[in-house]
Amino acid sequence: xxxxxxxxxxxxxxxxxxxxxxxxxxxxxxxxxxxxxxxxxxxxxxxxxxxxxxxxxxxxxxxxxxxxxxxxxxxxxxxxxxxxxxxxxxxxxxxxxxxxxxxxxxxxxxxxxxxxxxxxxxxxxxxxxxxxxxxxxxxxxxxxxxxxxxxxxxxxxxxxxxxxxxxxxxxxxxxxxxxxxxxxxxxxxxxxxxxxxxxxxxxxxxxxxxxxxxxxxxxxxxxxxxxxxxxxxxxxxxxxxxxxxxxxxxxxxxxxxxxxxxxxxxxxxxxxxxxxxxxxxxxxxxxxxxxxxxxxxxxxxxxxxxxxxxxxxxxxxxxxxxxxxxxxxxxxxxxxxxxxxxxxxxxxxxxxxxxxxxxxxxxxxxxxxxxxxxxxxxxxxxxxxxxxxxxxxxxxxxxxxxxxxxxxxxxxxxxxxxxxxxxxxxxxx
Amino acid sequence: xxxxxxxxxxxxxxxxxxxxxxxxxxxxxxxxxxxxxxxxxxxxxxxxxxxxxxxxxxxxxxxxxxxxxxxxxxxxxxxxxxxxxxxxxxxxx
Numbered sequence: 266x267x268x269x270x271x272x273x274x275x276x277x278x279x280x281x282x283x284x285x286x287x288x289x290x291x292x293x294x295x296x297x298x299x300x301x302x303x304x305x306x307x308x309x310x311x312x313x314x315x316x317x318x319x320x321x322x323x324x325x326x327x328x329x330x331x332x333x334x335x336x337x338x339x340x341x342x343x344x345x346x347x348x349x350x351x352x353x354x355x356x357x358x359x360x361x362x363x364x365x366x367x368x369x370x371x372x373x374x375x376x377x378x379x380x381x382x383x384x385x386x387x388x389x390x391x392x393x394x395x396x397x398x399x400x401x402x403x404x405x406x407x408x409x410x411x412x413x414x415x416x417x418x419x420x421x422x423x424x425x426x427x428x429x430x431x432x433x434x435x436x437x438x439x440x441x442x443x444x445x446x447x448x449x450x451x452x453x454x455x456x457x458x459x460x461x462x463x464x465x466x467x468x469x470x471x472x473x474x475x476x477x478x479x480x481x482x483x484x485x486x487x488x489x490x491x492x493x494x495x496x497x498x499x500x501x502x503x504x505x506x507x508x509x510x511x512x513x514x515x516x517x518x519x520x521x522x523x524x525x526x527x528x529x530x531x532x533x534x535x536x537x538x539x540x541x542x543x544x545x546x547x548x549x550x551x552x553x554x555x556x557x558x559x560x561x562x563x564x565x566x567x568x569x570x571x572x573x574x575x576x577x578x579x580x581x582x583x584x585x586x587x588x589x590x591x592x593x594x595x596x597x598x599x600x601x602x603x604x605x606x607x608x609x610x611x612x613x614x615x616x617x618x619x620x621x622x623x624x625x626x627x628x629x630x631x632x633x634x635x636x637x638x639x640x641x642x643x644x645x646x647x648x649x650x651x652x653x654x655x656x657x658x659x660x661x662x663x664x665x666x667x668x669x670x671x672x673x674x675x676x677x678x679x680x681x682x683x684x685x686x687x688x689x690x691x692x693x694x
Numbered sequence: 695x696x697x698x699x700x701x702x703x704x705x706x707x708x709x710x711x712x713x714x715x716x717x718x719x720x721x722x723x724x725x726x727x728x729x730x731x732x733x734x735x736x737x738x739x740x741x742x743x744x745x746x747x748x749x750x751x752x753x754x755x756x757x758x759x760x761x762x763x764x765x766x767x768x769x770x771x772x773x774x775x776x777x778x779x780x781x782x783x784x785x786x787x
Contacts, residue, residue: 323781326781326782408704412707412708412711415708415712416711416712416715416716417715417716419712419716420715420716420717420718420719420720421719423716423719423720423723424719424720424722424723427720427723427724427726427727428723428726428727431726431727431730431731432730435726435729435730436723436726436730439722439726439730440722440726443719443722443770446774447774450774450777450778453778453781454777454781457781520719520723523719523722524716524719527715527718527719527722528711528715528716528719530715530777531710531711531714531715531718532707532711532715534777534780534781535706535707535710535711535714535715536707536711538780539703539706539707539710540700540703541700541703541704541706541707543707
């Protein structure tokens with residue numbers, strides 16, 4: 266390979282790493298901000314802006330970069346630029362697919378899965394350290410949500426007990442503050458942890474290509490671009506995932522939101538302190554579920570939770586298959602042309618997924634609409650959602666059912682019509 | 695299964711997670727309760743005629759309750775600050 270194609274390959278890897286960084290921010294906005302958006306502690310745009318700024322700040326906060334990716338998971342000798350590239354593509358594609366379906370799944374698992382897949386394609390089963398995969402990836406993925414659900418459920422229960430009898434006005438206002446504070450800490454932790462993964466990949470690529478010396482620190486442009494693209498992804502906001510986390514799993518109020526985010530922040534920070542790293546997504550999602558479990562009278566949509574768990578289970582194999590296929594395409598075609606073809610495929614796939622998402626767009630304007638699990642159809646938000654836990658509210662009435670013949674029957678049922686008309690009509694008959 | 699999971703680290707995460715992750719929201723709620731007070735329904739007959747305050751009375755917090763609330767909120771803010779220091783020190787893995 267000539268120096269020119271070598272250079273081009275390096276550029277492609279750096280661009281792809283930044284693209285992964287972008288999807289990482291995009292995918293994980295909901296972990297920190299979904300609850301604040303759902304309880305209206307922050308307006309949707311303000312929430313993603315705050316999260317983006319904190320992600321950016323977090324990336325600069327600490328520069329203890331892990332220079333190796335998938336350390337202890339794959340044989341270090343099997344890592345080459347092509348392998349890293351194919352792994353990144355696998356991670357990006359899986360992140361985009363789960364985003365399309367609004368499923369929160371771990372971005373770092375997607376990356377690890379992609380790299381493992383491409384290593385399998387490159388070096389065979391000997392290239393993967395399976396015990397490392399089991400103990401560092403699979404078991405923590407099972408344990409993280411269990412721990413988070415327990416902590417958040419206990420916290421929510423305590424909060425519900427202690428605020429019993431306190432006026433709802435006071436708790437809503439107070440806990441919104443607490444919620445914003447704890448969510449900010451989660452955002453900051455995400456920026457510190459995850460931007461460094463992309464920095465590590467780019468540094469590794471630069472060292473492998475000989476662009477910087479092996480003992481080099483991270484060049485400033487790498488830090489800045491990683492921080493910037495993650496913040497940009499965060500700001501654009503994976504609204505589909507935010508909607509699932511904030512509205513789909515649990516109907517959440519500000520007390521639950523504060524308990525959930527505090528539990529996320531505590532478990533994430535403590536687990537990295539004790540050297541038992543857990544995925545941010547798994548912890549945050551588990552905490553939100555836990556806040557539904559611990560809140561008396563709140564309902565948890567276990568169907569949504571089940572789909573999400575299935576996506577977690579699929580993350581490693583699915584991203585791995587994409588990574589393996591990408592490496593295989595690169596290998597068969599060979600050289601720079603193969604890598605370029607994979608890159609073109611990635612761009613095409615991303616565009617197709619984006620087009621598919623436009624058919625049922627979710628953005629800041631409709632992120633808080635009522636969740637309709639049965640039909641999956643969109644309802645007009647004619648009733649302001651309070652976000653309070655309690656008896657399920659009667660949703661907005663669908664247009665077709667408002668036919669003149671139907672409305673007496675609806676009124677006679679007496680629920681959901683706040684003014685006196687329902688009871689009046691009931692008495693007439 | 696031994697060796698696959700660092701039981702020690704896991705146990706520490708669980709214990710500390712429960713103390714901090716559930717304790718901080720509880721302290722916050724306690725502080726709020728101390729400041730805001732709870733609504734009490736006064737005993738029947740205690741209400742003077744012409745009193746328009748309605749049946750629910752929220753008492754003003756006493757100084758002791760305010761101090762307690764400050765302690766609660768102070769602990770919460772301290773915990774957040776500790777989290778920030780931890781992040782800035784690069785203690786993550």
